[in-house]
Amino acid sequence: MRYFWLGGLLVLLASACSTTPVPQAFAPVRLRWARDPETLDPLALPNPSAVDANNLLHLSLLQIDYQRTTYAPALAQALPRAHWLGDSLALLDYELREAAAWDSGQPVLATDVDFTLKLMQCPGLPNENSRAQFGFIREVRIDPANPRRFSLLCRSQGQEILTTSGDFSVLPEASLDPERTLRSFSLAALQDWPAARPPAPAVAALVQRYQQANAARHPNNIPGCGAYCLDDWETNRQLRFRRKKDWWGDKIQPTPFVLQARPRELVYAILPDDAAAALALRRHELDVYPQVPARIFQQLQASPAARQDFVFYTTPSYDVLTVGFNTQRPTLRDKRTRQAISYLLDPAGLMTATQLGQGRRTVGLLRPDNPFYNDSLPLPIYAPARTTALLRQAGWQRGADGQWRQPGGAPLALTMRYRAAETNFATVALQLRAAAAQLGIAITLLPSENSVVTTSLETGDFDLYVRLVKGNPFGVNFMPILHTDAIGTGNLPRFGNADSDRLLAAISTEGNLARKRQLLRRFQVLMREEMPLLPLFFMPYRLAASRRLQHIVAAGIKPGYAAMALSWPASPAPAGQP
Amino acid sequence: MVRWLLARLGRAAVAAWLIASLVFIGSRLVGGGPEQLALGDAADLSSPTGGALTLARQQAAQQAVRHRLGLDLPLFYFSRMAHPPVQWQWHGPANQYHRWAVGLLHGNLGYSYRDGQPVSTLLGRAVAYSLPLTGSAAVLAVGLALGLGLYLAPGPGGLRRLLLGLLAAWQVTPLFLLALGLLLLFANPDFLNVLPGSGQAPEEASSFELASYWLARSALPLLSLVLAVLPELTLPLVALLRHELSAGYATTARAKGLTAAQVLRRHALPNALLPLVTTLTDLLPSLVAGTVVVEVLFGLPGSGRLLAEAAAAHDYPVVVAAVLLSAAARLLGLVLADVLYFLADPRLRPPA
Numbered sequence: 001m002r003y004f005w006l007g008g009l010l011v012l013l014a015s016a017c018s019t020t021p022v023p024q025a026f027a028p029v030r031l032r033w034a035r036d037p038e039t040l041d042p043l044a045l046p047n048p049s050a051v052d053a054n055n056l057l058h059l060s061l062l063q064i065d066y067q068r069t070t071y072a073p074a075l076a077q078a079l080p081r082a083h084w085l086g087d088s089l090a091l092l093d094y095e096l097r098e099a100a101a102w103d104s105g106q107p108v109l110a111t112d113v114d115f116t117l118k119l120m121q122c123p124g125l126p127n128e129n130s131r132a133q134f135g136f137i138r139e140v141r142i143d144p145a146n147p148r149r150f151s152l153l154c155r156s157q158g159q160e161i162l163t164t165s166g167d168f169s170v171l172p173e174a175s176l177d178p179e180r181t182l183r184s185f186s187l188a189a190l191q192d193w194p195a196a197r198p199p200a201p202a203v204a205a206l207v208q209r210y211q212q213a214n215a216a217r218h219p220n221n222i223p224g225c226g227a228y229c230l231d232d233w234e235t236n237r238q239l240r241f242r243r244k245k246d247w248w249g250d251k252i253q254p255t256p257f258v259l260q261a262r263p264r265e266l267v268y269a270i271l272p273d274d275a276a277a278a279l280a281l282r283r284h285e286l287d288v289y290p291q292v293p294a295r296i297f298q299q300l301q302a303s304p305a306a307r308q309d310f311v312f313y314t315t316p317s318y319d320v321l322t323v324g325f326n327t328q329r330p331t332l333r334d335k336r337t338r339q340a341i342s343y344l345l346d347p348a349g350l351m352t353a354t355q356l357g358q359g360r361r362t363v364g365l366l367r368p369d370n371p372f373y374n375d376s377l378p379l380p381i382y383a384p385a386r387t388t389a390l391l392r393q394a395g396w397q398r399g400a401d402g403q404w405r406q407p408g409g410a411p412l413a414l415t416m417r418y419r420a421a422e423t424n425f426a427t428v429a430l431q432l433r434a435a436a437a438q439l440g441i442a443i444t445l446l447p448s449e450n451s452v453v454t455t456s457l458e459t460g461d462f463d464l465y466v467r468l469v470k471g472n473p474f475g476v477n478f479m480p481i482l483h484t485d486a487i488g489t490g491n492l493p494r495f496g497n498a499d500s501d502r503l504l505a506a507i508s509t510e511g512n513l514a515r516k517r518q519l520l521r522r523f524q525v526l527m528r529e530e531m532p533l534l535p536l537f538f539m540p541y542r543l544a545a546s547r548r549l550q551h552i553v554a555a556g557i558k559p560g561y562a563a564m565a566l567s568w569p570a571s572p573a574p575a576g577q578p
Numbered sequence: 579m580v581r582w583l584l585a586r587l588g589r590a591a592v593a594a595w596l597i598a599s600l601v602f603i604g605s606r607l608v609g610g611g612p613e614q615l616a617l618g619d620a621a622d623l624s625s626p627t628g629g630a631l632t633l634a635r636q637q638a639a640q641q642a643v644r645h646r647l648g649l650d651l652p653l654f655y656f657s658r659m660a661h662p663p664v665q666w667q668w669h670g671p672a673n674q675y676h677r678w679a680v681g682l683l684h685g686n687l688g689y690s691y692r693d694g695q696p697v698s699t700l701l702g703r704a705v706a707y708s709l710p711l712t713g714s715a716a717v718l719a720v721g722l723a724l725g726l727g728l729y730l731a732p733g734p735g736g737l738r739r740l741l742l743g744l745l746a747a748w749q750v751t752p753l754f755l756l757a758l759g760l761l762l763l764f765a766n767p768d769f770l771n772v773l774p775g776s777g778q779a780p781e782e783a784s785s786f787e788l789a790s791y792w793l794a795r796s797a798l799p800l801l802s803l804v805l806a807v808l809p810e811l812t813l814p815l816v817a818l819l820r821h822e823l824s825a826g827y828a829t830t831a832r833a834k835g836l837t838a839a840q841v842l843r844r845h846a847l848p849n850a851l852l853p854l855v856t857t858l859t860d861l862l863p864s865l866v867a868g869t870v871v872v873e874v875l876f877g878l879p880g881s882g883r884l885l886a887e888a889a890a891a892h893d894y895p896v897v898v899a900a901v902l903l904s905a906a907a908r909l910l911g912l913v914l915a916d917v918l919y920f921l922a923d924p925r926l927r928p929p930a
Contacts, residue, residue, distance in 0.1 A: 035887075275758060279775050
């Protein structure tokens, strides 16, 4: 009797967390995010969660079609038609869908696109990234005869502008600039506005209005034309998005994949810890768990109960684990030395150790299923004997103390930088250090905090690094990471010369597929020979989801699934039955 | 006594200010973080761009970020020229520290770099989650420690020895292991699936259902915190109680006819509690600073997680405000410990 109160308390607790009933057709779909989006300002979007949320609230001219792994028209009626002007400009013709409308019922017009691009150039807003990313669009030419038709004048002839030119959230001019003050400025004038010169009063007033709207925290203050609105946001706990009742996308039949919005509610639970997220999935507090770590994925798959409740997907992503070399360091200036070190890395063993064998090995930065992949090149392998031979060819000699020296030089010793607390990077670094030590090459590991690593890599303060090169399936432009113009920013190996720059520029602009294939095969051979970086393998994306969910589209692009396509069956199946 | 208290509080305020100032200046000397956060990774190909980002364009973008965040101003009232000849330059009030200090004096802790929200709002929201959790954990842990201390003090015995062993084992167990163990034990469909580790409150629930949900939801975090701090409070208390019981006055009390329990509660306990005051007041900063491990593991949006994430993201205004709050709590804890000492033992009071 004296412990009656304890029993009562346990009953109360157990009743409060009783098992979740079988979800109904309109039940919310609950998904896991590892972190809070922090801001929902459509101009900022600093992390993947913010990008996911933004795609629910706003729409772009073109959106990613996860089913076909390509960009597809969303607000735009069709993909743009390109006209190449001279040798450096392009004109892209777009037309907006007739049905596309804001919540007020007003149509989405070319003036909204023009306004959005100008807003990206207004100083004082968190738009520095958008400004750099879309600075290549110089002018929006609106068709006087059709307010939905316009052309974007672009300062680039790269093939990727056909898709990137339409990949920004279009914002409503009527809500943010009802007096249309930005129309008196050209886009080019705003782009070229000197940093030291104060902004025009009209621009300053608009910036102030935008800041007062506080879209970062209250995104509904800037009505989007996306299918969802934010219903509730508990920072670092959960975000709830509710589908709009009268959304314009429903009027388009058949509804294209990028405009499908099936779940009535999407609830994103912020669970930073993977073990806790896996338990939440098992307890049916989550329906979708993307980016599952290898070990947890294996444990879930091994559990008969979990196999009964969930389906599992493994898709190769476009993120490739890479080891980079500082090509400007005296010790690594000779490509044979870089090649020698690359033979000390064991891609097959590392893929087994870090990803349980899942993932995809590669000869270069292109995925093996890419039509431009050079399958004539051999996969990189662990071959210490070749390291020894290549080092000798590069003029290194092994001394009596076991160390390698060039005549009159210091011993071959290298430093390797990577982000701390990243176990995959640490495993690569430790494997290389162990393999190098056996040959008498000392490698000092320098794991550091993210910003320290980035600063060190951008300023060239390293010999080797490990990082993930995040790619995409939409284009093959490697200029941001290998062009000499990008040394000090994205070109971390500080690689390049006039020839390689020409090749990279040609790849980015070539429209003819046969010629592009030739160029890209040459590029992959060049990368293998010069060895500025060694791609080890493409990482897999792993997804676990409730077996009852329908229309699960697992993709190799972040977030790894199409949230708006998910749905529950119309009539619930009996509990426990798949 | 009042004058002494005011002087201590004044000194504590100055010390908290100095600590926050050091963190403010130190954090800004690191550099690079906020710009990287705003601009993202230049070597990221996941969103294709119209060409390579040149160094000049990146520097222009970084400068724009610094200007927007006010980081392009001089850091302090004066600085030394970076290049020879070595000269000191006076900047006057147009510097970052002055702006922060003036804002703070007006009750403005600044704005987060990440979302532009007032830091006071972010901090208030996070503390509102942490304080009830850590506060209840502290109260529960103290109550349990007193109970356990009184039970374990009298001496050897099978159960007592077992409990002491368990407490010693808990003391060396890291909090994350303890919390993860509890999660795997009580919120695991493969074992005991009786308590929620995360999850959402039921929609359209009655107040009773909501209260039940939150009671269940906070059970595991609370248990983790209580178990983590319990050995720290109990083991010294047991040792002190045993020491007091072996003192002459305890023998005299027993000789006068008091039972062992009476001696323990009325005579030994008040004397043994005194050193425990310091341990108790040490818990005060954790009440407001939260506990990162528990908040991350159980998905709670508390102040520990806010501080950890702000530090990782170089969100200096949030970091500085959280440090200021923790420092203030720590210093207040010390003052409180002194006051409690004076109340418990008048001999320690400062001369009037």
